[in-house]
Amino acid sequence: RTYQILARLELTFKYTSYAQIQEKALAVLHGYTDNVIQSRRKELTKTDSQNDLSENDVGQRKKVAFLDMLLQATTTDGQPLTDLEIREEVDTFMFEGHDTTTSAMSFLLGKLAKHPEVQKKVYDEVRNVFGDDPSKPATLAMLNELNYLDLVIKETLRLYPSVPMFGRKMMENHDIDGTIFPAGSNVIIMPYIMGRDPDYFEDPLEFRPERFAVETSAEKSNPYRYVPFSAGPRNCIGQKFAVAEIKSLVSKTLRHYEILPDFCEEPEKLYSEATLKNEKGVMLRLKKRSSV
Structure with missing residues (x-):
């Protein structure tokens, strides 16, 4: 998508063959993550973690798995995280650290x-x-x-x-060596080029x-x-x-x-x-x- 104009634009991407390939791949990945989340949610529902203390646990800080933290976390207004919000965080940890x-x-x-x-x-x-x-x-x-x-x-x-280039979107106007880059511009940073x-x-x-x-x-x-x-x-x-x-x-x-x-x-x-x-x-x- 980085190198092809039609694939890069969201408006036209959905009509390309790449969109179907991506949809199938994401269905597999998200399906796996959703199963992990739902399985762990059921386990936590069965177990009252506050009462799951032995004598050896008293006075000690209990270690909590990352997924459990997300399932028990709440937003600033006191609402629990949605499955979608949890999945986005779990996907980051499960998949982005392998190939890199x-x-x-x-x-x-x-x-x-x-x-x-x-x-x-x-x-x-x-x-x-x-x-x-x-x-x-x-x-x-x-x-x-x-x-x-x-x-x-x-x-x-x-x-x-491991990631030779990545993108960022400018949130405000920037003047770089006399050239104005307006807010909303997409910028490519290339660690591979910078490192050499x-x-x-x-x-x-x-x-x-x-x-x-x-x-x-x-x-x-x-x-x-x-x-x-x-x-x-x-x-x-x-x-x-x-x-x-x-x-x-x-x-x-x-x-x-x-x-x-x-x-x-x-x-x-x-x-x-x-x-x-x-x-x-x-x-x-x-x-x-x-x-x-």
Whole structure:
């Protein structure tokens, strides 16, 4: 829809074949989410959560699942959220974090394979935090100690943002370099282009995680130069979870395997289907570590 005029406009989109494809796909997705919501609503109706306390629960703050919070939440006027409002929030958490995290993980592992010196630094850091037991479960506190891996994730997302472009609608007029953009204009922001701009990043095509460690990095000097998760009040709601998930998967993988490049490396052919992908995938080899 981004590239085709007739598909982009709501007035004409409904007459295209894309509309039928979208309708069928949404019916499957929404049907699954609605079933989850209705099933959980019935369970909560059967159970009086206020009376569901054991002696061990007294004085402790009870952990509540995200869906339960939505089902029990109310609006400012005291009304419960509608099923549609709940579904929109659940859809965001269930579906928007899958392809994006997969994309980031693929490109990150690919970069570790091509840069063994970076991989060694990450592996050494992982061993310092987790010790020599590869089966040791990760905790959030442990993941937060993986500072160098943080830099590697940022550098990967600079070159390969999971969402290479996203849109925003201007709510008021803006004067940018003498050009007036009226309120209501749709603007496309391209993290992929920004991350490879030499005005923002020195030697932009060089994979150098340490660039994010310095105080003069583009991220710190101007947070709107580095926007793989967008920025401002409408930034990615799952940003911290995504980073923790990537750290958990990478640390687990490196404790068991050394990541090696494919025997036949082919040039990258990137394309976007909402998320950034390589045409032939990211081909890797895994070598089991002798200590495992």
